[in-house]
Amino acid sequence: MLADVGLDVAAILAEAGIDPALLANPDSRAPTELVSRLWRAAAEHSGNPAVGLLSPHVPKPGNFDIVGYAMLTSPNLRVAIENFARHLRLVSDAASIDLDFRERSVMLQLRLFGGREPIPRQRMEFDLLTLLTFCRWVAGKTIKPLGVYLVWPAPADVAPFENAFQCPLHFEADFNGVEFTRADFDAKLPGFNPGLAGVHESLVQQRLVALDGAGVSVKIREQIIHRLSGGEPRREEIARALHLSDRTLTRRLNEEGTSFQKLLDETRCDLAQNYLAKPNMTLAEVAYLLGFADQSAFFRACRRWFDSSPGQYRAFLGGAGASRAPSLQRV
DSSP states (O other): OTTTTTOOHHHHHHHHTOOGGGGGOTTOOOOHHHHHHHHHHHHHHHTOTTGGGOOOSOOOGGGGHHHHHHHHTSSBHHHHHHHHHHTGGGTOSSEEEEEEEOSSEEEEEEEEOOTTSOOOHHHHHHHHHHHHHHHHHHHTSOOOOSEEEOSSOOOSOOHHHHHHHOSOEEOSOSSOEEEEEHHHHHSBOTTOOHHHHHHHHHHHHHHHHHHHHHOSHHHHHHHHHHHGGGSSOOHHHHHHHTTOOHHHHHHHHHHTTOOHHHHHHHHHHHHHHHHHTOTTSOHHHHHHHTTOSSHHHHHHHHHHHHSSOHHHHHHHHHTTTOSSOOOOOOO
16 A cells, blocks of 8 residues: 555665565564554655555455455345454454444444554554445445544544545544444345355364464453453463463463563553543543552553653643654563
């Protein structure tokens, strides 16, 4: 996409610290920090803060791995997106999707986890537009959402957003996402094929088994996210939930070059960025949702993660269109 809009891809990759050889292997995964740096470099080189909305191509099923083909042959968008959300870790281990079914609409909320880098708005905008464009393609029509929701303030020029999303825009929202009509969600997809859908689901399950066999970190991270609001989760509890002994869990994490405490800290850091980007969420609420016993522990963690207080980092995220991130501590 960056090449299609005339940008110097080699220079952008170099500035982001990404080896071009990484892109030649379809099974490679770039750390989430590199993806954020890529978008930050793209915004700088283009001089266009809306560079994430310039994509002139239609996403192909292969962009979403085997999950994309499973979506294509699903009976409707409801099944397609529910399966996509459930199997998202085949596409990315730095994102999650939540669906909120309402009387006349369905709210899709997308969360990205940035690791030790703040998420540039361009990255989120590109991901939301890519997902919406793919939904339009598999539906065979121009789906017009009831709204697109973005947590940051409206830019001076909203025309690129209007042209890209073609629906009402809601800035300074509590989350990043898209609101679909129930009618669009439940309409039959033209590519629905029960036979192929079964084949694709089988392939998805095979890939999940291979992925699960390769590492336990993703599953531990999911357990941590679900348990944090109840206080700091214990390693022994998560080991039992995954039907592993504490010793086995520790050994497998060591083999993957990480530890439970490191995963806990990284997960809290990722979630802190998402929560602090929501202006209506109090710092006390954020500290509670991250499982800290008191706000002082949360403040100390923010100093270590971001080299700033929670309030200072929230102010930075409020101007997330800025090209440069604050100094972040590497831990």
